[in-house]
Amino acid sequence: MGKNNNLLKEFTKGIFKENPTFHIVLGLCPTLAITTSLGNALGMGIAVIFVLVFSNLVISSIRKIVPDKIRIPCFIVVIASFVTIVELLMQGYLPDLAKRLGIFLPLIVVNCIIMGRAEGFAKNHKVLPSIFDGLGMGLGFSLAILLIAGIREFLGTGKLLGRTVFLGFSPSAVFILPPGALLTLGLLLCLFKKLKKEG
Amino acid sequence: MDIKTTLMIIISMVFINNFILSKFLGLCPFLGVSRNIKPALSMGLAVIFVMTLSSIVTWLVYRFVLLPLNITYLRTIVFILVIATFVQFVEMVILKKSLALYRTLGIYLPLITTNCAVLGVTVLNIDNFFVNNHPVAGSFFYSVLEGFFAGIGFTLALLIMSGIRERLMLNDTPSLFNDLPIAFIVASLMSLGFMGFNGFRF
Numbered sequence: 001m002g003k004n005n006n007l008l009k010e011f012t013k014g015i016f017k018e019n020p021t022f023h024i025v026l027g028l029c030p031t032l033a034i035t036t037s038l039g040n041a042l043g044m045g046i047a048v049i050f051v052l053v054f055s056n057l058v059i060s061s062i063r064k065i066v067p068d069k070i071r072i073p074c075f076i077v078v079i080a081s082f083v084t085i086v087e088l089l090m091q092g093y094l095p096d097l098a099k100r101l102g103i104f105l106p107l108i109v110v111n112c113i114i115m116g117r118a119e120g121f122a123k124n125h126k127v128l129p130s131i132f133d134g135l136g137m138g139l140g141f142s143l144a145i146l147l148i149a150g151i152r153e154f155l156g157t158g159k160l161l162g163r164t165v166f167l168g169f170s171p172s173a174v175f176i177l178p179p180g181a182l183l184t185l186g187l188l189l190c191l192f193k194k195l196k197k198e199g
Numbered sequence: 200m201d202i203k204t205t206l207m208i209i210i211s212m213v214f215i216n217n218f219i220l221s222k223f224l225g226l227c228p229f230l231g232v233s234r235n236i237k238p239a240l241s242m243g244l245a246v247i248f249v250m251t252l253s254s255i256v257t258w259l260v261y262r263f264v265l266l267p268l269n270i271t272y273l274r275t276i277v278f279i280l281v282i283a284t285f286v287q288f289v290e291m292v293i294l295k296k297s298l299a300l301y302r303t304l305g306i307y308l309p310l311i312t313t314n315c316a317v318l319g320v321t322v323l324n325i326d327n328f329f330v331n332n333h334p335v336a337g338s339f340f341y342s343v344l345e346g347f348f349a350g351i352g353f354t355l356a357l358l359i360m361s362g363i364r365e366r367l368m369l370n371d372t373p374s375l376f377n378d379l380p381i382a383f384i385v386a387s388l389m390s391l392g393f394m395g396f397n398g399f400r401f
Contacts, residue, residue, distance in 0.1 A: 004332030025379060028230070029315045034222035080276040088272060103322055106275040109314040112227060178221050179391040184348055190375050 010129045014136030020113045021144035022192040027113040030104050031145055032181040038161045041149035043097045046143025050133065051082045052114055056134035058082075058146055060122040075118045076109070083108045113141055151184050155161070179184065208341060212348035214396040219356040225316030229357060230382055231377055234292065236370075237362035243354030247313050249289065250320055253282050254346025257321040258339055266332060278321050286312045295307045310358050361388060 020026050030048075036041045058078050066074045087105050091100040098105060108114070117137055122130040152159055156176030158169045175179045218224045225246070232242045257278050265271050290308045294301045311317060324342040328335050337343075363385055372381050 026227070027228070028226040029223045032226065073280065076279055076283060077276065080279050081288035084272065084275050087275065103326070105318060106322055107224075107319060109275055109279050110318050125299050174391075177394065178223065179387045179394065181223070182383050182390055186380045186387060189383065190380040193375050193380070 004095060007129060010132040011136040012047050014133065014138070014140035016140070018137075019192075020116070020137055021141055022189060023116040024114055024116070025189070027111045027141060028109065028185075030111060031141075031148065032178075032185060034101055034104050035149035035152055035181060036156070036176045037147065037153045038149045040097070040100055041142075041145040042149065043090070043094070044101060044104070045138070045145055047086045047101075048111065048113070048141055049138030050086055051108055052117060052138040052141075053077065053113055053131055053134040054082050055079045056117060056130040057127060058132060059118045059129045060125055060130035063123055071123070072119075075115065079114055079118070084188040098176050103139065112136060141143045148181070148184055151188075152180055156180060204341070205344065208344050209251065209348050210396075210399060212345055213352040213355060214393065215399060217352045217356055217393055218319070218349050219353060220386070222319070222392045225314050225320040225353055228310060228388075229313055229353075229360065230379065232308075232365055233361040233382070234355055235365060236361045237359065239357045240354075243350075245299050245308055245311060246314065246316065247352050250350040250353075251347040252284055252289070253317055254324055256281055256285055257384030258324060258342045260395055261325055261329075262334060262339075271282055271332065274322070274325065279318060281366075282317055283312045284346060287329075292366075298316050316353055321347050325332060350398070356389070356393075360386065363389075 014020065018024065021028075021031055030044055032183060034044050055075075055078050059075055062074075062078075073097065083106060086108070087098070091102075117134060121133045125133070150160065152175045154165065154171075156171055156173055158166065158171040175184065212218075216222055216232065219229050228246075232238050245267055245371055260276065260277060261271070265274065265277065286308060290301075293308070324345055327345070328338040328341050360382075364382060367381060367385070376384070
């Protein structure tokens with residue numbers, strides 16, 4: 001029972017308490033660039049969960065073999081391999097989505113969340129907790145970008161997932177442009193700070 | 200390579216498609232080292248340097264290694280390794296040649312490896328200047344130009360931001376907005392300003 005509880009804890013901490021986007025403010029580039037619509041955010045979220053879970057798995061299983069001095073390049077190669085797998089899969093099966101995510105698909109390699117979890121967790125934990133950590137952090141990241149994308153798509157186009165929500169709502173296009181992304185994140189960070197302060 | 204394309208790349212990289220404010224590449228260092236002007240300037244110089252040189256190196260690697268061997272799908276892995284090795288190498292050379300420069304750039308150099316702007320510009324170079332796996336005319340020159348001026352644009356945004364944040368410290372912001380939230384809102388207004396450059400036509 002205690003063991004299960006621990007796993008659950010590794011899983012849930014990424015979602016609110018140590019949410020990578022709002023708490024540690026990591027991995028910002030994709031957070032802002034691809035959150036113009038819910039669909040894009042969903043694709044990006046799934047890609048990141050996949051890479052995070054598998055890179056955590058591999059890194060924590062090779063953690064005893066890799067010499068400390070060259071661990072960073074080793075981790076990067078592991079991460080880059082999984083990113084390439086996702087890239088090829090997405091280009092094969094979801095070419096439209098791959099085109100919309102564009103350059104940000106290969107850039108998952110340098111998403112600091114993934115390297116951060118490898119260095120901060122998988123490096124010195126067993127395989128199973130590392131998988132759950134990856135899953136939770138990935139989910140936390142996905143929820144965060146879904147929230148931002150939802151707000152931006154709704155305010156910017158009046159639609160959600162491409163469907164009109166209210167009739168007679170006049171959207172302000174600035175929210176799907178770069179300034180809107182920064183503004184939304186700034187205000188959300190402020191809100192998150194308030195929520196945390198109140199407990 | 201004609202003058203018009205050259206000019207267009209320069210203006211587009213510095214103003215219209217500014218890496219930070221319109222493409223969201225390199226946001227982590229943008230927020231991390233923009234509290235004061237001096238470190239911001241050092242970081243900017245380091246980024247210009249690394250971006251230009253990695254544009255050169257990755258273009259050569261792509262053209263003369265990946266393309267002939269037909270393994271272009273390994274692009275991401277190869278580029279990040281090239282950049283990581285390269286940054287390490289630059290750090291060693293600077294340490295050996297100029298201790299003063301090393302002290303100024305010091306801790307910012309290793310951080311550049313994970314700066315997505317660097318990997319971003321190299322991937323963009325390949326996307327923009329190779330058509331069906333063949334380099335367009337002047338491809339190498341344009342790639343290097345794009346690398347250099349993307350670095351300049353990055354530095355420009357970083358410098359403006361650090362100047363504003365130095366002033367912000369003296370102001371009385373609501374406590375919930377302290378530090379990061381207000382920085383995002385400032386960046387948002389800057390980005391709105393930079394959008395004005397979209398009107399440039401040639």
